[in-house]
Amino acid sequence: MGSGFDSWGRVQRRARAAAHPSEFGSNTPGGFLPFGNGRSYGDSCHNDRGRLLPMRPGAAISAFDPDTGILTADAGVLLSEILAAVMPHGFFLEVTPGTAQVTLGGAIANDVHGKNHHRRGTFGGSVLRFDLLGSDGESRLCSPDTNSDLFEASIGGMGLTGIIEQASIRLMRVPSANVRQTAFRFSSIDGYFDAIDEIDAAHEYSVAWIDQLARGRNLGRGVLMAGDHAEDGGPAKPPSAPRLAVPFSPPVNLLNRLTLKAFNALYYGRAPKQRQTGIVPWSSYFHPLDAITGWNRLYGPRGLFQHQSVYPSENAREITIALIECAQKHGAASFLTVLKRFGDTRSPGLMSFPRPGFTLTLDFANTGDQTLRMLDALDDIVIKAGGGLNPYKDQRMSPRMFEASFPQWRQMEAMRDPALMSDFWRRTAMVLGEEQPSRRQAASA
Template structure:
């Protein structure tokens, strides 16, 4: 048995872990009593946990199969990470088409969560850059899935949290870039109404946008923060000191949190200090930023999740529709900031249209993600927030979730019954299961 947790480290369970290197090994190690695939463990909750059952680690399944330099189409195994892709293809002028806020995530994990990033309103989910998959089913059969071949399996796999089969290979498109830098602009905003207006204003100007709110601003200042917008920089955008190496790739993190910090180190004083530092860094961002700082700022600090202490943390991410979004967001933020909990790192963004993924998270609206160190009343607060999000017509992101219950999940995701029909079709005996799947009613 191996002790595992999600990135939030708020649940830790013992699992039987296997790490295959070949398709034959993956098939041989399927356990009918319950199996789930796991990448780099960056889902925050229990998506890649399987208490007492089998977990197939896919990080050794990390080989490239083919690359078309003319189209940027990469065929690779599902254990390849975005960090791998950046290290090997960014120096050749290629960048991930869609990326979340960390590069330490596998391609298979990106598909299972149908991840999105700072440019969802302009570029969509990860599904928008994937053309074809091969998937190992519970029967042992390996099938191909695309928009035209087994399309039902293709779309159910995006956001399906790995519960239909194990993704083996992926064909995806990369983005051609002249540099690995971004043009960016920082806008200070004084309240929530102005923040949402700024997000709306810049929606059609820059493809990348994200706001960070001051978690100590309440009352008339609620929603105060900094909005940062940007786009890929061209060679002509770079100053002379950067132009000599326009496709620079960052190395491994230089700083690390070496162990789980004591719980008392994260308190209102320390959070207030870090919050002020983050606000200042965002507000004074330079006009040109390397991708490491622009897209993956937390990746600079290895094992940053250990900073939340032995009880771990929950990142709560939700989306609510634009309609009446200001009042709904104000109510939710007021509930969070008056809860007595310790809300910490956060981001606010706009999301665009839904993808075809049956259980994909994004829908048109405002999305907010915020970290909570786990304390005595954290779960009760999140349950209150679930009710508010549901009442607003929104939903919670399974890739970040640790606490959502099955009835609330069903009410938030209208395509659940169709997904369950496909689960019965492709995995009739329920071989693929996880702690998350059992908790929210995706599996038994």
């Protein structure tokens, strides 16, 4: 048993059983689940009735070709370790999520996205091939041309199709890892939507921070930060260890309404009123919170819930307002409120979360039933809009919400390895009562 397997949300904290990956395939009640670095927010990285398979120990990069930009590494290698290896050669990840402290296998299994989805789609689009170990003991090469059904199900498949052993990805050549950023503040949500078409057409990256507590004519105010890899960005510092840390969880939530109101006013007030362009370090643009170890502990001992939704572009302005107002009506305060556009590039993954439209991310301290009621109300807005919820950011969505978000889940269940299971899949897909056995179960019957 081990206590080092919490998810990032820290809502369910308990000792969890682990096994060596070599034990995968043995007859274990509850099954197995690969575990990367615990940066999923909810229970998609947990299997409390079975055992976890830690993928980090011994993981290494096995090959990198600076001529082609193709890298091969074990699934447990961190994205930060990949960046450290390739940046000196003028390369960068084609798609990077908001933290580099995720494993390569986790980035594939969750088909993570970044600030440039409108240009390059999801992380899965960079994946060339991987080796997938099944509980039958067979390792299968998966690519768009070989075992393509397993390839598609594994990208965004949350680790349920097999164990990704090694993967090869394509990197992109950049003039500098550092970013030429254009930033400006907008006084209401209209300022964002009025500018985003032009911004996304002109820039590789864009992301907006939203002051979720602002009301009235300032509702949805925030700061838009567009960026491109700088031609004159100079040498970029490789990933380094965080200089700050939150070593323990305080007895109360420090990111409460009072502290966030002051923080939001300061952050918004310091942002430029007009568009301002300058060079910023790549780490502060892509992974600002990686500079603080354990920042999630600031939410206190009960942890946090993250609600990340996606909804169509046609009425995105109105839906964004409705989501912000819903949180306000429930008296909730979100520390990390982020708004981005998803483009039209189709992910290669069967269960990928991104789809054309806009995505709003909200973080809330866990206050019990009050928080859960608010999250259900947010779900209702998303469902009515024809949108979906991000499973690897979730700890509590209902089976109904899951099915509305991923109507193709039965295809995924047919591809699931019978020895793999997660708490998330158990409480959503399995509750929906799929009657047909998985393809592999049927084949072995």
